[in-house]
Amino acid sequence: MIKCIAIDDEPHALRQLAEYIEAVPYLSLERAFESAIEACTFLNENEVDLIFADINMPDISGIDFAKSLSKQVKIVFITAHSEFAYEGFQLDAADYLLKPVSFTDFLKSANKVNERYFRQNTSLPEILQNRDYLFIKSEYRIIRINFRDIKYIESKREYVKIFLDNQNPITSLMSMSKLEEYLPDTMFMRVHRSFIVNLEKITVVERNRIVFDNKVYIPISENFGDKFQEYMDKGFIKK
DSSP states (O other): OEEEEEEOSSHHHHHHHHHHHHHSTTEEEEEEESOHHHHHHHHHHOOOSEEEEESOOSSSOHHHHHHTSOTTSEEEEEESOGGGHHHHHHTTOSEEEESSOOHHHHHHHHHHHIIIIIOOOOOSOSEEEOSSEEEEEETTEEEEEEGGGEEEEEEETTEEEEEETTSOOEEESSOHHHHHTTSOTTTEEEEETTEEEEGGGOOEEETTEEEETTTEEEEOOHHHHHHHHHHHHHHSOOO
16 A cells, blocks of 8 residues: 555645545555645654645645655645646656646556556456445455445546445445446436435435435436336325
8 A cells, every 4th residue: 555645735625635545546545734834743753655745835835845755755746836847856756736636637647656666556356246245446445335235326437435324435446337237226226427326225305306314415317317207106106
């Protein structure tokens, strides 16, 4: 595993960066920081392999931060200002990403850095299926997920988030379409381009959306609405 930290003073950008790191199987997010000073304190007491850092930060610039690092730690600079690229590479940066960073660009960078400096094994199978459950690759682990525990699945473009009963969501780097192939169609249905639901978990439907726990609303799109309505009709009591 490649131990990573993320640094960005913009909360939204930091959350996105953390999600990207957690979606890559061979990367392990140790901490995320909005302050380079806090990151420096953490690094004084902890070892990491790779840092994803914004260059333009208010307390310490990413350039000055990089100058303080040991040579063993690799850094990927992230910034909205392309003019900083040359100075970043002068510091022997592992790579450079220009904001806004897509997951595709992030993954290309992570793969390049991995191949060049770490060579972590990425050949684990993404999905192993059994009749009542499946094993899925998430971060550096293979996790068993029982079908009955899945509430719904959300697509995040290049990766998916699987929401479970009384557990934290599980993120895996794969497409929704690929995962859908492994789910029993008697139990699961795609109701939107971005959502698959466990039919057995549905208790409330209102205004063309499925409600989970009175706070999560899953939209039912026109493309999938007819099939879902057929399912619903089977359960209606006829007058």
